[in-house]
Amino acid sequence: MKMKTKILISGNEAMAEGAIQAGCRFYAGYPITPQNELTAYMAKNMPACGGEFIQAESELAAINMVYGASAAGARAMTSSSSPGISLKQEGISYIAGALLPAVIVNIMRGGPGLGNIWPAQSDYFQATRGGGHGDYRTIVLAPSSVQEAYDFMPLAFDLADKYLMPAMILADGMLGQMMEPLVVVRRPSAPSEVEGSSVVRGRNTEDEIRTTKKWALTGCKGRPANVVKSFFMKEGALEIANLKAQKKYRAVENKEQRWEGLFLDDAKIILVAYGSMSRIAKSVVVQLRQEGKKAGLIRPVTLWPFPRKIFEQLSRKKKRPAFFVTEMSYGQMVEDVKLALECRCKVDFFGRSGGGVPTEGEIIKKVRLL
Amino acid sequence: MARITIDKEKCKGCFLCVAFCPKGLIKKSDKLNKRGANPAEFHETDACLGCAMCAVICPDCCIEVYK
Amino acid sequence: MNKVFSHPKSLRNIATHYCAGCGHGIAHRLIAETVDELGIREKVIAVAPVGCAVIAYEYWDFDCSEAAHGRALAVATAIKRVRPDNIVFTYQGDGDLAAIGTNETIHAANRGENLTVIFINNAIYGMTGGQMAPTTLLKQKTATTPNGREASFHGYPLKISEMLALLAGVKYVERVSFFSPQQVIKAKQAIKQAFLNQINNTGFSLVEILSPCPTYWGKSSKESLDWIRDVMTKEFPLGRIK
Known part of the structure; x- marks a missing residue:
């Protein structure tokens, strides 16, 4: 049985803990207020779980690191706040185009431009319309409490994995900074999954990744080479890829409405x-x-x-x-x-x-x- | 004794092999290949050293060398 | 007679989309030969750039990821961190590595990521139609420097390899070229060294290759190689930088 415990924690930290609980083993981020507690929590806790934490040189680098980690089969995420999320849009478009699962947290602040660090909900259009270039969508979950901030992380990862698309947690500075009691599952401090070098740094073992994420870049041992890409040069190929994606988006619209x-x-x-x-x-x-x-x-x-x-x-x-x-x-x-x-x-x-x-x-x- | 083979359909006719063959044994073919290039052509003689300079410089990996 | 030079297994036996005399084909082959010789085909993960080599994954027969323009080293960093036992390399042009991706390049190098970087410097943007690259030489005419690159207006050719060599995290930097078969053989040795470094956990290794672009240099294939030898190497001296 899972051990449950009640703690007082901020929304930002709850999301980080929720992600780790969900098996996220790769985080890359760049400092921006009001989401810095999430990054700091990851820096502190990710290594103990056998995961990777990278403070990237920019939001662009961070989202593209998430792209790489996800392509390699890990559950990967990044977080930022509005101006940083604008920078990440290129990468989110590539993630959507390459059919990779990934989770992005946006702790919204005031805009446009540098705006300010107060809470806002002005990134709704950007989040729900795709945000970057091309015909794509991201699943967007909006928690309203610290408990939900935590609970939605595994949901976001599961949906991203299920539909092979980016999922975004859209919250604001108020929820990110707010502290509330949270019921958490106590996690083991040193999971056995990192023992042995042949085991990938993720929730899944190498064998699991090779069977459940057949598209992942693991090295082409025993199978044809895999390619992760969003570029379709042959005539008609991109249209076919886009139609497939649209079919998937319609399925998400039918099955995943929550209120x-x-x-x-x-x-x-x-x-x-x-x-x-x-x-x-x-x-x-x-x-x-x-x-x-x-x-x-x-x-x-x-x-x-x-x-x-x-x-x-x-x-x-x-x-x-x-x-x-x-x-x-x-x-x-x-x-x-x-x-x-x-x-x-x-x-x-x-x-x-x-x-x-x-x-x-x-x-x-x-x-x-x- | 050595010789080379040239994949005439892959050849784009850059003729770097022609430029670097120390014995001048590779020439431009008169015939067009399917891609519309005059490919390089090996003039088989005993003079080929099998030095593989042609294959090393070939950007299209068209040449194999036998010795 | 025995076959003494054959097509590498890691390179698919299909015609590439590159122009006649383009250096990408040589670079692709040298990497494939190296991968075969080191027996790492099943462990290699390549990261392809945006530029002429964007579909390098069509030619190499091993796992490959495409990256957004300039972001190859961010993508490669993550792949290697997630999979330290795999051999991860990026293949990037001058625009990708030294213009739009300068930030990612410098910081991956400075973190000392245990990666191999193959950097193709042909002093021009090929895929988009021959525009000025960060490495375009002074006086070199391009689509966006119709009267030639002028230092006072366009700045100087960027020596990113020398810049990277200053960083403590960088372990190996060598500049090679394709201007003759002998130079190609030297380039192969450098590429092999850069892969061996990763296998031995040495750290960040980069090989810069001065590579021909006959189409946008407006030269024949052979003239292009001569231009590398006579002009390009004056600005970008060959040899081990670090």
Whole structure:
């Protein structure tokens, strides 16, 4: 039985521990606030687990190291904050194109440009639309608590492995810095998996990698040579590769939509928020309920695939609810809400960004005006 | 006694082998190959030293040497 | 009669996409010969660049990863760290290694990653149509230096090998060339040394090869080799740098 224990820990550190628990054995990152605790945690804890930690010379190098480690069969990740994630987009596009699993954590801060180090949710478009060049998507998970930050790491790695694509944890500086109690599985301090030089530094043994990741670069012993690439020069070859990828993305959209709903059965006004913002929205909903108003909440957990199904379902009710989207941005997720509702319901929005966080009071005021 | 073989279809006609054959035994062929190049051609004689200079400089790995 | 020079096993017997007289074909073959001679084909993982050699993986018959332009040494660093028992090398052109990838190059070298780097210096961007490279010589005409490279305007040819040799993490740097069969044989020895260094855990090893690009130099194959001998080696002297 796994030993569980409760600790007080920041969101950033919880993600690092969650990744290690998930079998991540390669981390490369470059310092940027407000995610530095994640990198420091990896530097301290990765070697003890037989993993590799590299402080890269840039975000570009870090994401390309993740590409290399993943190509070699390891569970690999990087983390950064908004400006750094912009730099990583080239590598994320290559990872998507080369069909490699990888996990990227974005602890969002204010932008554009250097912006500031306060929490924001302004990278939603970048995260959910692919971000880099080309027709691709990344799976995007949005935790709203330190516990979820930890729990979503194994989920992100599993989804990345299952669909052979990058998965992103999209959180903000508030969640990264916030400390909360966390139930963790105590991990053995010196796993046996690193004994012997023939064993790869990862969760899986060499034999497991050779059977479960047949595409991985392990040396071509006993099989034809493997190539990891995203370049398709022959006429029509790229189109075929892209169509295959699109088919996969449609499958992800069908199977992996995740959300949390609150008071949806009789709600007349449904607040929509994700991540840290959903906690504030939840307080608003509870307060409105106390006042006798039929408020509800949808908290998208996967931002891509966006949980369209629940919106479609609610918008086809006889008495259609109205929606109120609130974000730490000037309106990004609200576009997905509108797309999902296809003009069947009224959608209002309130957002602040650049360091400002919508408060309960501000949101309630706006909702009352509806 | 030595000789070389030239893969005429792979040859692109750069003629570096021609330039470096110490005995001048390689020449440009009159015939075009499928890629539209006049490949290099070995004029078989007893003079070939089997020094492999042609093969060493060949950028397309078209030449094999027998001795 | 015995075959005394044959096609290496690690090189697929297919025609390459390179222009006639291009040095990439020689470099590919020397690497394949080295891999065969050291018996490491089943352990080798190559990292191909962006540039003319982007599809080197079509020609080598061993595991290979493509890397984004300039990022080969970041990719190779991770592969080697994850798989220290494999033999990992990058194959990079002058634009890849010494312009867009300078940062990755310098820091992988400075970390002393136990990697082998084969650096093809042909003083030009071949794949994109003959633009100025960091290693383009002064007065050399390219698509983007139509009147020749001028120091006051374009800067000087970048001697990245000499720069890298200054770093403590770098164990072996040698500059070789392809201007004659004898030089090709020397180049092969350097390549072999760079692989042996990795096998012996010596650390970061780099071989710079002065390699011809007849198409964008506007020269015949032989004239290109003569230009390397007479002009290029004046700016980029041959021999062991470290």
